[in-house]
Amino acid sequence: MDATIWLGSAFTFFAIGLYCVSRSNMIRILLGIEMILNAGNFVFIYFATQHAAMGVVDPLGQSIVFMSIVTGGCVVAVGLALIVNAYKHFKTVDSRELRRLRW
Amino acid sequence: MVIPASIYYLFTPMLVILAGILAERAGSPKIRDIVAVAVSALGVVFVWTLYSAVQAAPEKILVFSLGGGPPLGASFEIDMMGIFMAFSATILGFFATVYSYNYMEHDTRLTEYYTLLSALVVGMIGVAFAGDFFTLFIFWEMMGIASYALVSFRKSLWGPIEAGFKYMVMGSVGSTVLFFGIALVYGITGTLNFAQISTVIRGQPINLWYYLIFALFVVGFGVKTAIVPMHTWLPDAHPEAPSPISAMLSGILIETGLYALTRVIFLLFKPSFFKVTVSVLAALTMTLGNMLALRQDDVKRMLAYSSIAQMGYMLIGVSTGLAYGLMGTLLHVLNHSLMKGLAFLSVGSVVHETGTRDIKRLNGVGKAMPLTSLAVIVSFLGLGGVPGTNGFVSKFILFNAALGADMLLLVILGVLNSALSMAYYLRVIMVLLSGEVEEDLTAKEAPLLMVGVTLVMAVLIIVLGVFPSPVVGLASKAAESLVDNLSMYIGVIMS
Numbered sequence: 244m245d246a247t248i249w250l251g252s253a254f255t256f257f258a259i260g261l262y263c264v265s266r267s268n269m270i271r272i273l274l275g276i277e278m279i280l281n282a283g284n285f286v287f288i289y290f291a292t293q294h295a296a297m298g299v300v301d302p303l304g305q306s307i308v309f310m311s312i313v314t315g316g317c318v319v320a321v322g323l324a325l326i327v328n329a330y331k332h333f334k335t336v337d338s339r340e341l342r343r344l345r346w
Numbered sequence: 347m348v349i350p351a352s353i354y355y356l357f358t359p360m361l362v363i364l365a366g367i368l369a370e371r372a373g374s375p376k377i378r379d380i381v382a383v384a385v386s387a388l389g390v391v392f393v394w395t396l397y398s399a400v401q402a403a404p405e406k407i408l409v410f411s412l413g414g415g416p417p418l419g420a421s422f423e424i425d426m427m428g429i430f431m432a433f434s435a436t437i438l439g440f441f442a443t444v445y446s447y448n449y450m451e452h453d454t455r456l457t458e459y460y461t462l463l464s465a466l467v468v469g470m471i472g473v474a475f476a477g478d479f480f481t482l483f484i485f486w487e488m489m490g491i492a493s494y495a496l497v498s499f500r501k502s503l504w505g506p507i508e509a510g511f512k513y514m515v516m517g518s519v520g521s522t523v524l525f526f527g528i529a530l531v532y533g534i535t536g537t538l539n540f541a542q543i544s545t546v547i548r549g550q551p552i553n554l555w556y557y558l559i560f561a562l563f564v565v566g567f568g569v570k571t572a573i574v575p576m577h578t579w580l581p582d583a584h585p586e587a588p589s590p591i592s593a594m595l596s597g598i599l600i601e602t603g604l605y606a607l608t609r610v611i612f613l614l615f616k617p618s619f620f621k622v623t624v625s626v627l628a629a630l631t632m633t634l635g636n637m638l639a640l641r642q643d644d645v646k647r648m649l650a651y652s653s654i655a656q657m658g659y660m661l662i663g664v665s666t667g668l669a670y671g672l673m674g675t676l677l678h679v680l681n682h683s684l685m686k687g688l689a690f691l692s693v694g695s696v697v698h699e700t701g702t703r704d705i706k707r708l709n710g711v712g713k714a715m716p717l718t719s720l721a722v723i724v725s726f727l728g729l730g731g732v733p734g735t736n737g738f739v740s741k742f743i744l745f746n747a748a749l750g751a752d753m754l755l756l757v758i759l760g761v762l763n764s765a766l767s768m769a770y771y772l773r774v775i776m777v778l779l780s781g782e783v784e785e786d787l788t789a790k791e792a793p794l795l796m797v798g799v800t801l802v803m804a805v806l807i808i809v810l811g812v813f814p815s816p817v818v819g820l821a822s823k824a825a826e827s828l829v830d831n832l833s834m835y836i837g838v839i840m841s
Contacts, residue, residue: 257526264519272515279522286529294536303417303538307480311525314487318518321494325511332504338515341508 249289256282269329269336273322280315284308349410350399353422355392356412356472358385359465366457375456379447382460386443389436389467397429405838406827409477420484423477423540425835430676430824431474431605434683438597439467441799442590445691448793449590449698459499466492466594470602479528479538482606486524490517490570493599497587509579509586516569516579524566530559531614541836544613552619560620563610564627570603573661574631577654581638584650585703589694592646596653597687601679604657608664608672612828617667625665625756632658632763639770644703645696648770649689652729655767656682662756663744671747673818673825678740680817681810685728685737688803692721695792695800696778702787705774709781714789719778721800726771728807731764736810739818 256278263275291304326336333340365381400408406426413419443463450456469492472485494517498510532538534555535546547556565576572580580600584592611620635655642648656678663675695718696711697703712719728735741764748757783789791797810817827835 260522264515269511276515276518276522279519280525283522283525283529286526286533290529290533290536293533301536303480304532306417307483307528307532307538310480310484314484314491317487317491318494318514318521321491322511322514322518325494325498325507325514328498328501328507329511332507338511341511343504343508 246289249285253282253285253289256285267337267339269326269338272338273319273326276322277315277319280311284311287311349412350396350408352392352395352399353410353412353475355389356468358388359461359468361385362464363457363461366460370457378457378460382464383440383443383447385464386436386440386467389471390433390440393429393432393436393471396424397433400424400426400429405834406823406831407835407838409838411477417480420472420481421477421539422475422481423835424475425824426820426827427605427609427676427824428474430820431602431679432471434680435467435470435474435598435602438594438683438687439463441687441691441803442594445593445694445796445799446588446590448795449694450588453500453588455499459496462492462496462499463591463594465489466496466599470598473602473606478540479531479543483521483525483528486606487521489599489602490521493517493591493595496591497583497595499588499591503586506586509582513579513583516576520566520569520576523562523569527559527562527566530555530562534559540609540613541840544832544836545840547614549616556615560611560615560623563607563614564623567603567607567610568627570600571607572600572603572631572654572657573627574634574654574658577631577635580654581647581650584653584690585644585646589646589690589697592650592694593687593690596650596690597683598679600653600657601660601683604660604664604675604679608675609828612832621665621667624661625753628658628661628665629756629759630658631655631661632760636763636766639767642770643705645693645705645708645774646690646703648705648774649686649693652767652770653682653686655763656686656729658763659741659744659760662748662753662760665756666747666751666753667829668747668751669822669825669829671744671751672829673822674740674744674747676824677743677814677818677821678737680821681728681736681740681807684803684807684810685725685735688721688725688800688807689729691796691803692718692725692800695796696722698796699792700787700789705777707784707787708774708777710778710783711787711789712778714783715791717797718792718800721797721804722778723775724804724807726775728811730768730771734808734811736807736814736817739811739814743818 260275260278287304291301294301366378369378408424411419411421469489476482494514498506569576639651663671728737731737731741
């Protein structure tokens with residue numbers, strides 16, 4: 244029962260993230276990426292409780308979640324910097340306007 | 347557990363940024379460039395000392411962790427295959443850094459540039475040496491973030507920003523999908539160490555979860571590797587990046603993705619499980635890459651599509667599942683890093699001097715830039731697989747291995763593709779050598795350092811094509827350490 248709720252919400256999170264990435268607003272794309280990452284974090288946190296030894300939650304699952312939050316922050320920083328620059332060049336945050344490079 | 351001192355090379359991006367800040371304060375920024383070149387040269391020395399350490403170890407594997415064992419520190423397992431990849435990365439990194447000295451001198455923010463470049467190299471070394479998914483993921487992200495920033499380095503132009511945004515979105519969706527796959531593997535096994543995961547998963551009856559994990563890994567690693575349905579970022583990002591970065595991306599970054607994919611799927615699954623999928627992907631990747639390269643007029647964009655095609659050849663070796671095929675793949679990784687690195691650097695010199703990337707306008711530039719054009723010709727002939735260059739050796743081994751594994755259709759497709767690819771390589775060579783230079787183009791020979799680097803790489807291509815045996819021996823040891831000695835690899839780590 245527990246597994247269904249946790250994994251079910253993780254997969255839902257994953258699907259919502261993928262949907263957001265397929266949209267055209269750049270900020271929404273960035274949030275979608277974060278949601279997919281957090282779906283992974285969800286799964287890690289759930290399984291860390293499942294692989295508990297001697298009543299202590301598995302520290303490995305916890306530590307990778309911390310590290311993934313840090314790297315996710317770095318990705319968002321680079322992504323926002325790119326969005327700011329894209330806005331300077333294209334005067335919009337609509338990713339459909341970024342279609343000048345073709346073939 | 348002895349920690350080799352040379353592993354602390356992984357912290358050197360800090361040194362570059364420190365030297366950069368101090369040199370800018372002191373008002374002599376050239377010191378920073380020299381420090382960056384010295385650090386990249388140190389990388390080759392570092393891999394060399396690790397190579398001798400691995401050779402001295404009884405089982406030819408070094409296992410240790412940095413900063414305490416998991417879950418606190420990073421764990422490394424260095425075998426011949428990792429050494430081979432790190433060797434390719436540091437050599438190309440050195441050439442790219444030396445080339446940048448002249449190529450980037452008119453740009454600003456060079457402290458950031460050199461720091462990101464050395465972070466890129468260090469990230470690739472970390473991926474090659476990683477012993478668990480934790481370390482792999484951290485260095486994977488480090489490599490990815492450095493490359494997103496480097497692609498869009500010239501932010502005053504709209505092209506790099508658009509290409510960088512596309513690359514950032516696709517690349518980070520790839521890494522997050524990979525992270526989800528790692529989470530599921532952790533759920534099944536309760537550990538992240540490669541060897542321990544391998545003992546739990548490998549050889550188990552395949553169920554739905556394993557198919558899902560395999561798909562997530564192929565998509566996650568495949569985005570950086572530019573396997574065909576996930577390749578669309580590459581033909582934008584490679585031409586828009588500065589030429590040394592194009593060389594790094596095309597020459598070694600996408601191959602690091604292939605290395606990680608190969609290592610993980612070989613540890614998790616038996617070759618019979620992924621053989622068909624990977625060979626279909628190989629056929630698709632090389633055919634589509636070559637077809638699209640044929641119709642390009644932008645020379646750097648053409649080289650980017652040609653990289654996709656070359657990834658297809660490398661996937662042939664993985665799909666055989668044999669040590670011999672994997673040896674072909676690894677050899678092609680090293681050779682491709684030299685050939686495509688040289689192609690991007692020498693074409694970069696042409697672009698740097700003439701200011702155009704349009705093939706139709708480069709008529710007769712070869713007469714004005716004879717040495718650079720010689721390097722272009724050597725690299726293009728190597729990419730086409732002409733005997734006497736190293737590209738021929740590795741392609742021959744790849745197709746031979748596929749014949750040995752009864753994959754005749756893939757071999758026929760590969761040879762046809764090889765022939766097709768000559769069409770666009772020869773076109774550029776013909777344009778460079780024939781006709782007169784256009785009136786408004788100012789073509790003169792590139793600066794000494796840029797010409798020097800390209801000529802050294804051209805000589806290496808010919809030398810490794812005529813005397814391939816030392817690198818073939820190295821590649822064969824590397825491939826055997828993954829395929830045939832898998833049980834030994836696991837045994838060393840478990841003990």
